[in-house]
Amino acid sequence: MTVPEAHRAVDAVWRLESARIIAGLARIVRDIDLAEDLAQDAMVAALRQWPESGIPPNPGAWLMATAKHQAIDRLRRNERLQHNIGQLARDLRADQETAVFDSPPEFEAALDEDAVQDDLLRLMFVACHPVLSAEARVALTLRLLGGLTTDEIARAFLAAEPTIAQRIVRAKRTLASKQLPFEIPPAGERAARLASVLEVIYLVFNEGYTATAGEDWARPELCYEALRLGRMLAELSPADPEAHGLVALMEIQSSRLKARLGPDGEPVPLLEQNRGQWDQLLIRRGFAALLRAERLGRPAGSYVVQAAIAACHARAREAGDTDWPSIAALYEILTRITPTPVVELNRAVAVGMAFGPARGLDVADALTSQPQLRSYHLLPSVRADFLAKLGRREEARAEYERAAALTRNARERAVLLRRAAACAPAQA
Amino acid sequence: MRFLMTTTAGDPPDETMMTEMGRLVEELSRSGVLLATGGLDQAGTRVTATDGKVALTDGPFTEAKEAILSFALIDARSKEEAVELAKRFWQVARNGTGMIQQVYGPE
Secondary structure, X not given: OOHHHHHHHHHHHHHHHHHHHHHHHHHHHOOHHHHHHHHHHHHHHHHHHHHHHOOOOOHHHHHHHHHHHHHHHHHHHOHHHOHHHHHHHHHHHHHHHOOOOOOOHHHHHHHHHHHHHHHHHHHHXXXXXXXXXXXXXXXXXXXXXXXXXHHHHHHHOOOOHHHHHHHHXXXXXXXXXXXXXXXOOOHHHHHHHHHHHHHHHHHHHHHHHOOOOEOOOOOHHHHHHHHHHHHHHHHHOOOOHHHHHHHXXXXXXXXXXXXXXXXXXXXOOXXXXXXXXXXXXXXXXXXXXXXXXXXXXXXXXXXXXXXXXHHHHHXXXXXXXXXXXXXXXXXXXXXXXXXXXXXXXXXXXXXXXXXXXXHHHHHXXXXXXXXXXXXXXXXXXXXXXXXXXXXXXXXXXXXXXXHHHXXXXXXXXXXXXXXXXXXXXXXX | OEEEEEEEEEOOXXXXXHHHHHHHXXXXXXXXXXXXXXXXXXXXXXXXXXXXXXXXXXXXXXXXXXOOOEEEXXXXXXXXXXXXXXXXXXXXXXXXXXXXXXXXXXX
């Protein structure tokens, strides 16, 4: 095969395998930076050898074994990590016994699957450790678990490549300096640590789903990356309902990606979307994930409730069929779990749809004194909608204009200004 | 990106292959890479359309040229990833022929 062909194939294998390889190495050398280095060295070796020898039948195993061999060499030269050589040598002997280069996939699966699962979960928890800032966790997770290059991460987040590179370097340094145990968190810490992982994944998803600044409304690739990570986590941690809840939420939201944009790239609100363009395959997957969460029989957490709300929308064939009272009730549950002004605002919308704009406005008005919402464009936007429905057009216009001034998204601003203009009283 | 992988010829599956394939299908389904899969009834009904009017013929058809035996709809980030996934499938199925075709539509 040609070198460029080999390069593309190695890239594909890297995306599929790198997380497992890094996770396995990290368990042994207990140093994320070194683990990543070793994995990348193996990739370099692949780029050198595969154009001639062809891609091996089990490329993941080839890369892992190569990385482990190189790890032994490295460790010999680093006395501090000498004690890990024993573990590595044992690993390699075990690999040789099962003839890892030629072994059929079922041997690999039977022997290594549980260990790989643990390693991956461990890596997810470490990359999302709360000691790191949210941005650092996002960059590190996308890099180590998503297999994205620094450049890809930078482009996805509209940041400069050196900024992301630095962020990742500093994140690894922080983890190393804190000497955090490279372990899956004990039961007592599990919920909090899991919340940190879920937060990272949902941050990635939201970055893809909505842009807060600039002209672009959605970056779908990030949504799929987050979905992959979420699905992976749900498999690694099947007893955690919130993991399934997050997956359900993302599957259902992703189902609307095509319908969210109008012909000129304009954002289309949920209630105006062409539901024939909703991806039913993803909706099915979302319902299945929600069911898995509910079957675990634990009190609903924030992501499960949000997924249930999304499922209500997904179930409605037309916007007019939406079960708003259920959604309003779900938001009431959600405000008890995450009592934030934003959630309360969403509840206002649901209450308005279920019980009329006056009731909705009551809920929204109670929020106007909240300092957190002072620059949040959706509060005036929601109030404007209620006021317009109540025939209070002048007030509605003022609120739409206020919302337009607060949003950083150019397209959304255009939508809001149009609504403001539409409130102008008919010519006398 | 979505790809449709089809098989047009293959060994009749034995028990080991079925178990192994079942495991692969489960693993890939759970990770969200495999969106839908199934074997196809080899009888089927052929459709010939002229000017919007259809003529139907029930199979099976003796000249079974390139009849699709089974399909898998997968989600992959690139053609190369789809190829890697196809390889895993064929490592289990061992012998046969098939296609990998990108499905155009929602990205």
